[in-house]
Amino acid sequence: MQKGPQRFGAAVLMASLAVPTNVLGQQTGGYGPETEARIDSVFESMDSTHTPGCALGVMEGGSPAYLKGYGMANLEYDIPINPSSVFHVASVSKQFTTFAVSLLVAEGKVSWEDDIREYIPEVPDFGETITLRHLANHTSGIRDQWSLLSMAGWRFEADVITQDDVLEITSRQTALNFPVADQYLYSNTGFTLLAVVVERISGQTLKEFTQERMFGPLGMTGTHFHDNHNTIVPNRAYAYAPVGGDEGYRISIPDFDVVGATSLHTTVEDMAKWDRNFYTAEVGGPEVLEGMHERGILNSGDTINYALGLSHGRYRGLPTVGHGGADAGYRSDFLRFPEQDVSVAVLCNFPSSGPGGLGRQVANIVLEDVFPEPLPDPDAEEEEGEAEPDAVPLSEAELEELAGYYAADFNDRPLVLREREGHLFMDGQLRLFHEGDWVFRPDGEDERAQIVRTPEGSVSVTTPDGITFVRQAAVDRDSVDLEPYVGRYWSEELGVEYEARLEEGRMFFMNRKIGRRNINPVFHDGFGAGGNWVRFFRDSAGEITGFTQSSGRVWKVRFRKLE
Structure with missing residues (x-):
């Protein structure tokens, strides 16, 4: 007898009640039970109703082979992660931004070789042409936005950072980290600027443009660029960070409105659709997809591994293309093995998740008969190290x-x-x-x-x-005279003042928003400053007149001593 609508709905409800909540919506069946059990074991430590976790997507031949969630999307309401859970994927966003620019390039509206100042005159004239390609290859020399904002006193997860804030601090810069295309150095600023290019050329926000031209046509219904941190996101997986001890977790989500370098929200279901387009080119066409993989070239003629928001690499002897991401408590990794038509996406909502390593462990399983190089033997390495x-x-x-x-x-x-x-x-x-x-x-x-x-x-x-x-000239930390360094210092490039203070033999920078940041002498006029590096400079009379501050992605921002 055919079931009526009410009886059919009741049957589905009863069946769902018999299934653990953490497997609802999972897509399995691409592999045999033994292989799937091995994959699940990779995520065993987070497959719990009490911890954050990860969503996994394994794709073969442009189709989803295994989609599953592990752990919780929301610890307050006991909502598990599933393949439809929406994650902030941080720098995995970059390939979507360059794809948007590539669509405009294909239409002849812009060129990768255009000077960025044609579209964003707010970018200072550094005396060299910085092209859109330089920005997308991380070879522009432009200082990184997050490091600049941190030096200027912005507090992540406390201050709302907008696209205009990034443009403003970029417009203040008087120097590059290095001459254009001399080196490769990761800079998020370049991708924020590329998002602005899309907006100014198309007349649409990056969110609107990508929805109309990319996500809509590909059926990526759970994906968007998150340009307003107050926007409600259905099915969002909240990110967490450990509090310490036995106190569990706290919420740790980005509160910036910056897009291009970051802020894509997506699911592993939608990443499977994005992955398929690398093989079908149904959106963009073959030339756009081929161009996305073109690596950058330095002035020396050396070719770098980074292309247009994608990084080329090798794993166990096989070529790979991919990208990872990290913002607040979110971590993500999307890795493709293009010659094998296999891809792995891992989206997580806690900082120590290590999605890149997890994805490679999954690849070890699904490609175990393909890798030309064996897994490293830790015992063998230890023995070699002893020799x-x-x-x-x-x-x-x-x-x-x-x-x-x-x-x-x-x-x-x-x-x-x-x-x-x-x-x-x-x-x-x-x-x-x-x-x-x-x-x-x-x-x-x-x-x-x-x-x-x-x-x-x-x-x-x-x-x-x-x-x-x-x-460098050595110093005795306990006897060095710190008094000459005391004073107030101003950086025009950051729009911020630091006060160098000395209390009980300890020196530190003080700022209204940064608070107290200890600085410790390591060599003559050189100090360590909480992960940054400070070098004071002197005039011809030997008097301190200022200092430069550097980090991994920002080099030698100048501060002058105030009278």
Whole structure:
């Protein structure tokens, strides 16, 4: 007998009550039970009703093969994560921004080789042409927005940051980190500027443009660029951070209204649809998809791994293309194996989730018969590490000469060489084996470090990644005179004032919003400042007149001493 509507609905309801809530909406069946159980074991530690977790999407041949959620999307209301849960995916957003620009390029409305100042004259004239491609390849030299805002006193998860705030602080900059296309250095600012280009050329917000031209046609109904932090998001997975001890978690979600570099909200279901477009090119066409994978080229002629919001790499001998992301408590990773037509998306809502590692563990399972390289054997690595290679010994005087603090000229980044039990160690942990002629091999690496000593007494170290660090004059932290550094300092590039204070022999920067930030002397006129690096400079009379502050993605922002 055919069931009527009411009886059919009741049957579905009764069936759903018999299924654990954390498996509702899951899509399985792409693999056998044994393989699926192995995949589930990767997420075993978070498959709980008491912790945040992750959503997983495994795609093969452009179709979803295994979609599942682990852990909770909302701890307050006991809502589990499922494939429809919406996550903020942070920097995974970048490929969507470059795709939007690529659509405009395909229509002849803009070119990747155009000067950014044609569209955003607020960007200062640094004396060099910065193209849209430079921005998308992270080779522009423009300082990173988040680091600049942090130095200026903005408090993430407390202050609302807008697109205009990023434009304003970018317009204040008087220098680049490095000459355009000389280096690769990750900068979120470039992708915020690309979002502004889309808005000014199309007359639509990035949210509107991508909805009309990308997400709508692809059926990505759970995806949008989140340009208003107050917007209600159905099915949102809230992000959390541990409080410490036994107090559980606190909510940790971004409260900025900045798009382009970040702020895409999506699901693993929709990431499967996005993945399919890399193979079908139903939106954009083959030329756009091919262009998205074109790697950047430096002035030296070297090709970098980063393309247009996508990073090329290799894992266990197979080519990969992907990107990760991290904002507040959200973590994400989208990794494609293009030659195998296999992709893995992992979207998580707590900081220590490690989605990149989780995704690769899943790939180890679904591609285990394909990888040309075996999984690393930790025991074998340990045994190899115990075998000490031949090394040319250094005298006690030579070790003493080399040990000390070094700094990179371009951003004052510190490096420390220490002598321990007759050996030289870099940054306290990495042992250096002397092969002769002042060439050193860091333990476990194939590349070499070169130390150069001059007759004048200067010493420099060029590390395996090509960065040169120069030996700095040592200071006795307990006896250095800190009084000359005390005073008020102003940065025009940040629009902020710091006050350097001295209390009970300790020096610190003080600012109304930053609060107290300790700074500690590490070499003459050089200080560590909570992960940043500060170098004071003097006039011809030896008086302190200002300092520069650097971080990993912002180099040498100037502060001048106020009278």
